[in-house]
Amino acid sequence: MTKFISILILAALVAGSWFMFYKAGEEVRILNEQIDVAYNQGDPEEIVPELKTKAQGLENQRVLNGVLLAFLSAGLAGIVVVSWLVPMFANKLTHAVYDSGEEVEADPFHDARSFMAQGEYDAAIESFKLAAEQDPLNRMPWVEIAKIQRVHLENPPAAIETLRTAIEGQAWEENDAAFLMFRLAELYDEDMGDRMSASMIMEQVIQQFPDSRHAGNARNKLRDWSAV
Structure with a gap:
């Protein structure tokens, strides 16, 4: 039960990090479009420097979100492998031994x-x-x-x-x-x-x-x- 709750928490954190990563990317894309429009119009309101500062800040935030996303994803994958995949392969190996016709005494514990x-x-x-x-x-x-x-x-x-x-x-x-x-x-x-x-x-x-x-x-x- 404890491991299941840990997996749920990590999955939620991964989903949240992915959302923040995606959201920051979309905001950077919109700012870059605004910068291009301002350049084409000659930047009459002189907003390009401010837009570039915002875009750079969001890009930095996106990099941090990416690092956090990678870290959390690795942790989630590790727990899944240890909790489910390793026991599953061990169980398949055990069945392979039993099915091979060899006499193996079952371990009651x-x-x-x-x-x-x-x-x-x-x-x-x-x-x-x-x-x-x-x-x-x-x-x-x-x-x-x-x-x-x-x-x-x-x-x-x-x-x-x-x-x-x-x-x-x-x-x-x-x-x-x-x-x-x-x-x-x-x-x-x-x-x-x-x-x-x-x-x-x-x-x-x-x-x-x-x-x-x-x-x-x-x-x-x-x-x-x-x-x-």
């Missing part, structure tokens, strides 16, 4: 990563959520959503809510559950400055997986924090 590359973070989040619905036992969509919210949107509370939703909404395998819990504790400690909540999550890891390496890592983390 392709659309989300494409949105990420374009800086469309909200769209990327929605795409990752769709991937999570299609593969409920895959932790990666939730991890990526939290990363976007934490790093790109600078919204750690939203990232915390995302991880809590993921942890509480699925019966995860041990490794996946522990991974998500460690990431959640990291957010509380590093981003929110809430070591108490982070420590409670580590205690939960120890209670939930008492004889695992995750419990050992949680104990080490608690010792490190207590030593600070």
Whole structure:
């Protein structure tokens, strides 16, 4: 949506610059015709110098409008190429690979990563959520959503809510559950400055997986924090 609005604004500026460029050219043409008429009549009212000054001023303005028009047109073309043409060619290339008969595993995060590359973070989040619905036992969509919210949107509370939703909404395998819990504790400690909540999550890891390496890592983390 942001890029679409940028394209509309640039298109409007290009149209406005083109209008000013054309208008200045027409005014210069009319002034030159008036100068020719005045010359043919012997310039009885001595208006030629004034008309020439106006014509020169308009010509200078027309040159500036031309430079601005070229700059804006280049910017508009660049956005169109990056936003539409490059993805379109990439999509055609992908289809060419699939249609060639080669076995290529589809990337469930392709659309989300494409949105990420374009800086469309909200769209990327929605795409990752769709991937999570299609593969409920895959932790990666939730991890990526939290990363976007934490790093790109600078919204750690939203990232915390995302991880809590993921942890509480699925019966995860041990490794996946522990991974998500460690990431959640990291957010509380590093981003929110809430070591108490982070420590409670580590205690939960120890209670939930008492004889695992995750419990050992949680104990080490608690010792490190207590030593600070």
